Amino acid sequence: MHNFAFDKLGIKDWIYLPFHVKPKDLKAAVEDIRKLNIAGVNVTLPHKEAVLPLMNELSPEAKKIGAVNTIINDNGKLTGDNTDGMGFISSLKADGDFDPKGKRAILWGAGGAARAMAFSLLEAGVKSLSIANRTPERAKNLVADLSHKSVQWLKMEDVAETLIVSDLYVSAAPESMKDIKFQPTMFIYDVVYGEFTPVLEAAKMAGARCLGGLGMLVRQGALSFSHWTGKEPPVSVMREVFDAKF
Numbered sequence: 001m002h003n004f005a006f007d008k009l010g011i012k013d014w015i016y017l018p019f020h021v022k023p024k025d026l027k028a029a030v031e032d033i034r035k036l037n038i039a040g041v042n043v044t045l046p047h048k049e050a051v052l053p054l055m056n057e058l059s060p061e062a063k064k065i066g067a068v069n070t071i072i073n074d075n076g077k078l079t080g081d082n083t084d085g086m087g088f089i090s091s092l093k094a095d096g097d098f099d100p101k102g103k104r105a106i107l108w109g110a111g112g113a114a115r116a117m118a119f120s121l122l123e124a125g126v127k128s129l130s131i132a133n134r135t136p137e138r139a140k141n142l143v144a145d146l147s148h149k150s151v152q153w154l155k156m157e158d159v160a161e162t163l164i165v166s167d168l169y170v171s172a173a174p175e176s177m178k179d180i181k182f183q184p185t186m187f188i189y190d191v192v193y194g195e196f197t198p199v200l201e202a203a204k205m206a207g208a209r210c211l212g213g214l215g216m217l218v219r220q221g222a223l224s225f226s227h228w229t230g231k232e233p234p235v236s237v238m239r240e241v242f243d244a245k246f
């Protein structure tokens, strides 16, 4: 996605490469970003939280979410940012034509992606946010961290009933609730990309609008791209790479 964008924008001598970093080597790998004068990196599992104390600065998003997915290197000063939440909201609005402002939302999941999505849904002005998760404790912890009057923990047994009065269902886990039934008026977002998941199937069955997570993947990447290069990210060009595949 990034290499395709560098090429299309005529940005010469830039390359995006994968590095497999073991947890024990994380500190040294971060130091190498400075030493090698790498413009920036994306961080993924399992390092998104562990990398936090190794940054010189954190963006407000990374601070709130408690995880970093993008590092920007300014002459050795490393800033940790998190573009997952903004990528999600941007995809919801631009790809899904759905504005969460004033809407009642259910979020399924309480991991890294769910945290970013929860904070950004609140910032986007949802009316209420109910959070359910396979392991209830994690959902309760997320609710406590969000510390907002519009946010509550939702028991798994109560999801079906709450769906009747909800506008948006966001699945932020590799698997969602089984046998879920949606209202035709709802919007369903599944963070999983590259496959037509059971959640999306249930949405189609109900006649509800729905979207998979590819747009979020592209848009969180596009935001990282603009941080590193200072250029407007070519979102549609970056998306092209995947449209051929998925």
Ligand SMILES: NC(=O)c1ccc[n+]([C@@H]2O[C@H](COP(=O)([O-])OP(=O)(O)OC[C@H]3O[C@@H](n4cnc5c(N)ncnc54)[C@H](OP(=O)(O)O)[C@@H]3O)[C@@H](O)[C@H]2O)c1
Pocket (backbone or CB within 6 Å): 045, 084, 108, 109, 110, 111, 112, 113, 114, 133, 134, 135, 138, 172, 173, 174, 175, 176, 191, 192, 193, 213, 214, 216, 217, 218, 220
């Ligand atoms: N589209 C994008 O741009 C994007 C970005 C980031 C992540 N993702 C995707 O989002 C998903 C979650 O990633 P993450 O980084 O948040 O992972 P994570 O931090 O490991 O969290 C995983 C979450 O999924 C739940 N879960 C895992 N397996 C489950 C199952 N079989 N049934 C029900 N719940 C299950 C976990 O529940 P417990 O607490 O009970 O374990 C937890 O809430 C992954 O599929 C990942 O590929 C997509």
